[in-house]
Amino acid sequence: MRKLFTLLYILVAVTTLSAKDFIVVIDAGHGGKDPGAISGCKKIYEKNVTLKVALAVGEEIKKNHPEVKVLYTRDKDVFVGLNDRAHMANKANADLFISIHTNAAKSRTAKGAETYTLGIEEARTERSLEIAKRENGVILLEDNHERTYANFNPNSPESYIIFEYMQSEHVKESIHIAQYVQENLCSDAQRLDRGVRQAGFLVLNATSMPSILVELGYISNAEEAKYLASATGQKKMSHCISEAFDKYYADLKKSSNANTVTAARPTTSTTAAQTTSTEEDKPIFKIQFLSTSKKLEQGDKAFKGLNPVAYYTDNGMYKYTYGNTTDYNEIVRLKRKVNENFKDAFIVAFVKGERIETQQAIALFKKNNP
Ligand SMILES: [Zn+2]
Structure with missing residues (x-):
């Protein structure tokens, strides 16, 4: 009888633990009919870089944390709408959403990595508008986008007003992991540091958990495009992101052990x-x-x-x-x-x-x- 009791107890313990398992959604930007940004030589597509890096990030997280559940918004070259990506994460009750992209600019010399969280105050600055327009523009390829996105026009600055009313309860955690990602990309992968920033990304707006969007580098810069498309570069960058996850996850565990509700604070000196x-x-x-x-x-x-x-x-x-x-x-x-x-x-x-x-x-x- 006692044995049975112990066994039952273990069963209950295991069930409770797995119910609390951490779920991370890795979102490879673009895909299918939407190539994303394209390199000057026309050979390197954002959608291919993001998929490679996303899958590698997921693999590494799975290897290091068997208890963490990794979900992908896409694991092959298919088109997925922005809202569908976020809804997938919401439905799974995910704890973290990492969206992976590459940047592009008219200037061929622009380069560097930046990591975004959903913006409140910065959402309508010229720079954040430019990037948000580009990444949100893909909704125009979706059927019924007027209805799905309540007539949101990705190219109209007025549309971005909605982000200024946003008070995301996850801003702090999002910035926390964004800083780790950014630090790693700049130290380990030696990317030029363009900082942790805010912008009005629809995909982040629709998620209900801490979420970030990583711009690995500029595909419009010939040298950087080469790095983004290379196996070495992809391995390095995906390692940077999964290691940032390790740190964030460790902080979360530490703070939940210390019985505090909020995540540990970011470690940058400017905080x-x-x-x-x-x-x-x-x-x-x-x-x-x-x-x-x-x-x-x-x-x-x-x-x-x-x-x-x-x-x-x-x-x-x-x-x-x-x-x-x-x-x-x-x-x-x-x-x-x-x-x-x-x-x-x-x-x-x-x-x-x-x-x-x-x-x-x-x-x-x-x-x-x-
Ligand atoms: Zn993109």
């Missing part, structure tokens, strides 16, 4: 969240709603009744802000009000008068106000 904060170190949140080349006076009708208005200068432009609070929740409420007249208004953050990344400020706020 203000790591320093102990005093009152004056606390980020101040404001709403940026307008920018002009000439300075406007308080009460200008361009402010549409907002008063008092503050400003800071950036690249010769005057950027006007409304609100001033260390309470992130309050600024979110205030933003709704400002958005009635300024639909593009977004949250900015400052520490000691210096602008800092809003994501970073939010992380700091959450740390100080658990």
Whole structure:
């Protein structure tokens, strides 16, 4: 009887463990009728590079972590819609989504790797728009894309407003693994560091778990295209990503052992969240709603009744802000009000008068106000 009890206990333990297994979805960008970006020599297709690297990342994760379940959005050369990729991950209740792409630019000299998370504040900068347009443009190849994506026009900057209302609860974890991927690509694979960035990617927007999009390099750069297409390059880059997964996964396990809900903090030196904060170190949140080349006076009708208005200068432009609070929740409420007249208004953050990344400020706020 006792033996049976022990056996039952083991069975229960095993079932509980497997129910908690970690699921990672590896998403090879493009495929089938959508080649993605194409090299100058017309021989190297993004869809082939991303598939090779994605499969290698998955293999390595499986080898190193037999308990982790690896799913692919595609494991061969087929077309898969952006929403379908995300839905697959959501349906599987995945814990992490890694999308793999290569970049392209008109300038043949552009090169380097960058890793993206879904953007809040940066979603409509020129640079992030350019890349989001390119990666989101594939929806135009999907049947019924108007209906599936609620008339989202990947080429219209206005469409990207939706991303500024996004408050992804997974931003912190996404940035956490993005930093590991980026660090590895730049040290081990010696890619030029273009940083961890934010942009409005539909595929990340539709996922309901931490998610990143890796741009391995520029297929439009002859030298880099050669590396992207080479077995050596692909092996190196896939190792960088799977090793970043190792670190992230280890941090998660550590923090769940320590019985904390949130993932461990990223390790880059620039993360203000790591320093102990005093009152004056606390980020101040404001709403940026307008920018002009000439300075406007308080009460200008361009402010549409907002008063008092503050400003800071950036690249010769005057950027006007409304609100001033260390309470992130309050600024979110205030933003709704400002958005009635300024639909593009977004949250900015400052520490000691210096602008800092809003994501970073939010992380700091959450740390100080658990
Ligand atoms: Zn792509």
